[in-house]
Amino acid sequence: MKQKIAVIGAGVAGAMAARGLAEAGARVTVFDKGRSVGGRLAQRRHDGAIFDHGAQFIRPRDPVLTRILEAGIAAGVVARWRAAETDGRPVYVGKPAMATPLKLLLAEVPVETNCRIVRLARDTAGWWLEDEGDIHHGAFDAVVIAIPPGQAGALLATIGDSAPAELVAATERARLAPCWALLLAFDPPLYLAGFDAKRLDGGPIAWIARNTSKPGRAGRDSWTVHASPEWSTTHLEEPAETVASLLLEAFFAATGARPVQPRHSEAHRWRYALVTEPVGEAALFDAKSGLGLCGDWCLDGKIEAAFISGRALVKLMRDQ
Ligand SMILES: Cc1cc2nc3c(=O)[nH]c(=O)nc-3n(C[C@H](O)[C@H](O)[C@H](O)COP(=O)(O)OP(=O)(O)OC[C@H]3O[C@@H](n4cnc5c(N)ncnc54)[C@H](O)[C@@H]3O)c2cc1C
Helix, strand or coil: CCCEEEEECCCHHHHHHHHHHHHCCCEEEEECCCCCCCCCCCEEEECCEEEECCCCCECCCCHHHHHHHHHHHHHCCEEECHHHCCCCCCCEEECCCCCHHHHHHCCCCCEECCCCEEEEEEECCEEEEEECCCCEEEEECEEEECCCHHHHHHHHHCCHHHCCHHHHHHHHHCEEEEEEEEEEEECCCCCCCCCCEEECCCCCEEEEEEHHHCCCCCCEEEEEEEECHHHHHHCCCCCHHHHHHHHHHHHHHHHCCCCCCCCEEEEEEEEEEEEEECCCCCCEEECCCCEEECCHHHCCCCHHHHHHHHHHHHHHHHHC
């Protein structure tokens, strides 16, 4: 491939697409609105505490992904998280952060962070990407859009009727549920047996994890709590402080721990967190326009789905 290609979004799907296209010979530039790569593989640090407040772990079925993760262990950027291995299948985490392997994957690919793309335009030279600072990036022969469906649809809308109908329809078909995350740090540490990695059913909380139980996360005793999709939807527009105090109460009720004042408590809203209705195709590419779509929402709400989707888009673009 001799093409110049832009990839919008440096989550798992965008990173896989960018790496695959670069390996195929394309000149690739990645753009992401975030401060770093990873998207929903986010990690935050505060006052000596480390929180993985997005994706918690990878439990792969795909043999290629499993091989890459095992190679990541040898490279020191992936580790098994035994506390979450409940059904005999291996569970992996990035080390020291979920996104660390992606950084390695993108080491040779130019990435523009803090760069939100707000408009697409095409002229005789190719595709131009306009960021929110009115800077125009381009021209590119093809554009990979690797961002959640609502945002992808909004970008496609900026080219009006020339947006490929099949791509627009896919962005309209997919649905994601929100997730409120509560980040807690305790000093002295909270000693709780059985909650290093715990899924819960039926109440406001769907997941509790002691972040410090993951390999490579030393530091202050820190916890990630995820509210259920139902609870998160009901409380979506409430202030973060209100959500933090409701979820803290629910955390003590669910764990049976004696309520104490956390050293740190903070709620983070994921407006587009978990895929509830996927498109049902691994990726989409419109050869006529040179526009492609990938992301977990094409297949399923998991890191593995984003991985497969990014790779599938590379195959579609190479086979065109
Ligand atoms: C709370 C939570 C818990 C989860 N737990 C797990 C788990 O335990 N295991 C698991 O397998 N999966 C989990 N997931 C799902 C997993 O995180 C996703 O499936 C996966 O990370 C999606 O990757 P992606 O590349 O498709 O999208 P994203 O990670 O969303 O990447 C999209 C990227 O696009 C960027 N972007 C968006 N709009 C623009 C724009 N206009 N211009 C430039 N950049 C833009 C964003 O900054 C982001 O970096 C969880 C998700 C959440 C939110």
